[in-house]
Amino acid sequence: MISIDHLLERVRQEGPVLDFQGDVVGIFDPVLAVKVDKANTDRLTVPDSLIDFLGLRKSRDPLAWSVVRTVLIEQSGRLSQPEHLRGLYSRMQAFLAQRAGSVRNLSELSWWTISQSLLPMLIDGLDEADTDALIGEQKARYNGIVLQNFSPWQRIVDFGRSRRAARAVSRQIRQRLRDGDRREDFLQSLLPLAERIGTDRVAYLVSVVLAGMSGLPGITAASLAYAMYRFPEWRERIRAETAALSLDALCALPMRELPCTARFIKETIRVWPGLFALRRPAFHDIEVDGIRVKKDGAYEISSYYQHHCPHYWDAPDVFDPDRWLASRRQSNKGAFVPFGFSSRACIGSSVGHAQLVLFCALLTRDFDIQVQEQPKPWMQLEGFAIPVDFTGIVTPRGAAAA
Numbered sequence: 094m095i096s097i098d099h100l101l102e103r104v105r106q107e108g109p110v111l112d113f114q115g116d117v118v119g120i121f122d123p124v125l126a127v128k129v130d131k132a133n134t135d136r137l138t139v140p141d142s143l144i145d146f147l148g149l150r151k152s153r154d155p156l157a158w159s160v161v162r163t164v165l166i167e168q169s170g171r172l173s174q175p176e177h178l179r180g181l182y183s184r185m186q187a188f189l190a191q192r193a194g195s196v197r198n199l200s201e202l203s204w205w206t207i208s209q210s211l212l213p214m215l216i217d218g219l220d221e222a223d224t225d226a227l228i229g230e231q232k233a234r235y236n237g238i239v240l241q242n243f244s245p246w247q248r249i250v251d252f253g254r255s256r257r258a259a260r261a262v263s264r265q266i267r268q269r270l271r272d273g274d275r276r277e278d279f280l281q282s283l284l285p286l287a288e289r290i291g292t293d294r295v296a297y298l299v300s301v302v303l304a305g306m307s308g309l310p311g312i313t314a315a316s317l318a319y320a321m322y323r324f325p326e327w328r329e330r331i332r333a334e335t336a337a338l339s340l341d342a343l344c345a346l347p348m349r350e351l352p353c354t355a356r357f358i359k360e361t362i363r364v365w366p367g368l369f370a371l372r373r374p375a376f377h378d379i380e381v382d383g384i385r386v387k388k389d390g391a392y393e394i395s396s397y398y399q400h401h402c403p404h405y406w407d408a409p410d411v412f413d414p415d416r417w418l419a420s421r422r423q424s425n426k427g428a429f430v431p432f433g434f435s436s437r438a439c440i441g442s443s444v445g446h447a448q449l450v451l452f453c454a455l456l457t458r459d460f461d462i463q464v465q466e467q468p469k470p471w472m473q474l475e476g477f478a479i480p481v482d483f484t485g486i487v488t489p490r491g492a493a494a495a
């Protein structure tokens with residue numbers, strides 16, 4: 094990956110559309126990035142499965158990706174209602190409480206607190222064995238995404254984990270369809286598609302949501318914990334806001350009563366967006382506003398670039414949550430894209446954003462964190478932002494709210 098300074102200089106000299114090696118076009122203008130990504134996604138459908146390749150499916154009725162996205166976005170909205178957030182908060186709180194009192198890798202702890210607590214929103218009512226299977230898939234993703242451990246042995250272990258998780262998901266789908274049992278979770282929202290696309294492809298869609306909830310949410314949570322360590326004055330402001338609310342009030346997400354928390358989250362995901370650059374294959378020839386990307390070529394778009402470009406932000410590298418005050422807000426022309434670019438943006442952003450607010454509350458009103466200063470924690474910026482050497486002890490605060 095080229096450095097941000099080099100990229101900024103190239104864009105300054107050559108403009109926002111750059112030719113990279115190997116038929117890759119870099120698009121570093123927010124409006125153009127959205128247009129090209131949309132043109133690529135418009136014709137995207139749910140991919141074929143093995144059954145299609147073997148010619149075993151009776152009807153072949155392609156289902157647009159945008160339809161699936163709408164279903165999932167609506168479900169994400171329902172799952173961010175207070176009654177579901179209360180459950181999410183309790184799960185995160187219990188997870189942290191079990192791990193309190195001993196020295197931990199705080200990035201890893203943040204990642205797992207967030208990721209594991211989301212599982213019942215994917216499939217509610219799982220038994221222990223199937224929960225273990227899905228946690229196994231999350232372990233595989235943690236190894237690949239965060240630890241970047243691609244040793245042959247790890248790959249074999251993780252392949253086994255993924256197979257086990259896939260079997261658990263298929264079993265759950267069959268069981269739900271057979272028993273007519275209804276739950277409020279992502280799986281439920283996908284079941285009506287089973288008749289049209291087959292249960293195998295519903296299982297695939299469940300795995301896409303599982304992947305979505307087992308990567309960036311946890312990485313973002315680690316950045317929030319790190320930002321609280323680096324900027325303790327903001328931690329105290331968040332504590333004051335969240336401790337003033339009962340848990341029920343907090344789960345209604347009264348953002349007007351949480352202005353510092355909201356600004357802190359925005360600024361953390363601006364400075365350290367979960368994903369720096371996306372290199373997306375072109376599914377067909379794309380021609381938009383004079384930009385051409387050949388089928389089987391690729392284009393690159395970057396939230397990190399957009400979040401650090403002085404064209405859109407004053408002092409872009411400075412962590413300054415107050416830049417989001419209404420009195421100071423700049424017109425950033427759609428450059429702020431922590432949840433991705435519109436046509437492929439995060440389907441879980443309602444749940445995701447709510448969870449980040451609750452995570453901030455948890456780390457301030459319910460727990461204290463003592464971070465170890467040796468070795469000094471630092472933020473690794475390679476493809477995504479993850480705090481390193483970030484160890485410490487989490488302890489419950491005496492006055493944890495009911």
Ligand code: HEM
Nearest residue numbers: 301302305306309310313431432433437438439440441445
């Ligand atoms: C703080 C939390 C989160 C952040 C920062 C985040 C960020 C993102 C980003 C940047 C993308 C775009 C990736 C791309 O363009 O290829 C994305 C996509 C996605 N996210 Fe999230 N996400 C979060 C939470 C979640 C949650 C809670 C779920 C599931 C419940 C989820 C499910 C997905 C899925 C399925 C996609 C793929 C959408 C598609 O391919 O059309 N995300 N997310």
